[in-house]
Amino acid sequence: MSFIDTLKTLFGLTPSRAEQPTVQPTDTPPVSPAASSSGMPPAAQRRDQVLRFIIEKLRPYQNEPGAAPVGLRLYIACSNPEEEESYRVALRTNQPGTFRAELNRQLADNYISLPKNWPFEYEFFQGGLPDTTYREGNLGLIVLDGSKPDGPPQLARLVTLTGQTEQAEYLLDPSRQTTFCIGRGRTTQTASGRVRTNDIVILNDDDTGFDPAKGAGNGAVSRAHATIRYNAAQRQYALLVDAGGLPASGNKTKIFHSDERMERADIAGMSYPLQHGDQIELGGSVTLQFELR
Known part of the structure; x- marks a missing residue:
């Protein structure tokens, strides 16, 4: 201790402390998460993986x-x-037909043409x-051709949702028959003179068991209305619409798809593919729901 400091101590004075420099806080910018190497979100990467594979x-x-x-x-x-949920998002399973449409477009861009309304199915495995x-890798593909049926029918x-059948x-069991006629009444005679037997029978008002309340709109359905093939x-x-179910006969047939689309089935000879959950409206009054098993 120096002589001056000793004197300060005797007189009750303490040595002054050297002022410490004040460090001002600085703003640190937030660290952004590292971007993926492809720059695409996970679902988009999986979608791209599936498309490229196919x-x-x-x-x-x-x-x-x-x-x-x-x-x-x-x-x-x-x-x-x-991982399964990520692939479901990639395939847009909550928007039926969307991924298939994108795949179909890219196949066409690569000069690969599949038939109209070709089916696309997918299945997940643990x-x-x-x-x-x-x-x-973890992807597998089965190519269906027309030479032979693939698996059991x-x-x-x-x-029946509305109306009385x-x-x-x-x-519908294809191992027994592949064509199912829909119409009012059990049998009817067509314009050619041939007797047609309906497999899905909408009750006529003179049929046994007919309930006027349930079958109030049955009369709007033609005796030869449509066929499922x-x-x-x-x-x-x-679904194919027969002569009695066409606008030319004063009738109408609609398909309400499970993705909320409505399709008018009004062209003779045209096949309208059915998917699980579709609802077939006959004559505006009888509705049948189609379900796969």
Whole structure:
């Protein structure tokens, strides 16, 4: 201690402290999360992965419209529920037909032409994949061709929602028959003189069991209104409108799809593909729901 400091101590004075410099806080900018290498969100990356996989595997069909597949079935192996949900978002499963439309556009851009209304199916697996036509990583693809049916026939049923039918529901079993006639009454004679037997019977007012309250609108349905036909190669059901169900006969037929689209079935000879949950309206008063089993 110096002499001056000693004197200050004797007189009750303390040495002054050196002032410490004040450090002012500085604003630190937030750290942004690192972007993915592709710059795309996870679902978009998976969508791109699936599209590239399918297009690459179908390159042998470029400029070969006559040999093109009649349908595609995609298998995806997922290691956990989160991964499966990510693929569901990628395939836009909450918007039926959207991913298929995008795939169809990109296939066309690569000169791969599939038939109109070709079916696209997908299925998720936990673990390994079943046997497929093509495989890459966790993706598998089955190419459906028209040479032979793929697997057992697809069962379906029709459930009566409005109007009165002979049965509350009808089983459609392609192993027994592939054409199912819809009309009012059990039988009717067509313009050619042929007797037509309906498989899905809308009760006539003189049929046994007819209830005037339930069947109040049955009279709007033609005796030969429509036909449901099963395509074994595509494992697909379609509605065809017969002469009695067309506007030319003063009648109408509509399909209300499960994605909220309404389709007027008013062209003779045209096949209108049916999907699970579609509702078929006959004559504006009788409604049948189509369900796959």
